[in-house]
Amino acid sequence: MDKNAIPKATLGRLPKYLQYLKNLSEDSPDTISAAALARGLSLGEVQVRKDLASVSGGGRPKVGYIKSELIQEIEDRLGCNSLTPAVLVGAGKLGRALLDYNGFEEYGVRIVAAFDCNDKLVRKEGGDSKDILPVSEIYDFCRDNSIRLGIITVGEGSAQSVCDMLVKSGIDAIWNFAPCRLVVPEGVLLKQENLALSLAYLNNQLHQ
């Protein structure tokens, strides 16, 4: 199966399937049908079949899916069993909001540290809080911890230099919140987040 083939919408539903399957009682049968999953999650049965086909080859007519196998397959696909460590650069309000958000882990990513050039924001061993380290430590940290994923939440003015720094530190996937287009070497994945655009789209629909 081509791992490329999983649509974003399907990916978004996978944590829901996982949660539902894990919450089924111990006494429930070892297998579950697509129809039962669809009912339980208020989804269309066709959609459930399509979603599960993208993670599992195991659905059998009249039997359904073996629950334990399906859980394993979804977890594997989401990367839950091997969290990808990520770093974040720019510990302003947005940066710290992302740093404190725990919802990324159910999608297989853990932000392990943030970096900022403002010494006042630097904090280490902050108990429950994640470390915010000086920007000068990015390179060593990423190399030492085999970090491949970087999140940019600095302003437009310094986004490209931060991006270059991350690439030099071995990072090959970047999620950019700065409102500017970044240049990355071939082979480095770049996802541009434009929050204003979502709002613009909603506004546009409102005034149609």
Added chain:
Amino acid sequence: MDKNAIPKATLGRLPKYLQYLKNLSEDSPDTISAAALARGLSLGEVQVRKDLASVSGGGRPKVGYIKSELIQEIEDRLGCNSLTPAVLVGAGKLGRALLDYNGFEEYGVRIVAAFDCNDKLVRKEGGDSKDILPVSEIYDFCRDNSIRLGIITVGEGSAQSVCDMLVKSGIDAIWNFAPCRLVVPEGVLLKQENLALSLAYLNNQLHQ
């Protein structure tokens, strides 16, 4: 022209066209061709023609677009000349990050105030900062200021009650950052933002 028809990607490029057109020198000709715009913005000419067709009927063969008209048409479509006022509920880190972000205005939306149930976060007439008001004032504020757009940045637990409050206050478009599905009455627009999903998608591509 059906206002519905404008694709999100086109909408995302409109501010760039606008900025480019406005930055052309006073001495430049009154008209501009799609080819010149495409060169100036490093976009494909076919894409530029398609984008502009969604906002303007005015491109003429061998002449191009009348600059002043095109600027007006793009501004109208983006709603720049009549900013839609929006409110935000939940002035935590993410909420305040959105509140302080000025990039929404170029897409026709201005967040005019935030609300929070934590009295410690409430601030009024804070100079350059926007007001953060007690949640109890939502209803009157939205009614008095004809607010139609609401942004939810509270936690999962209170998102639905905040949503209900916004709907009661006359809001008919909601942008929800809380990681839960909201129920809204028919006729109310709802856009669910799932930041974790973007990261999951990037992570998925990284491990293909």
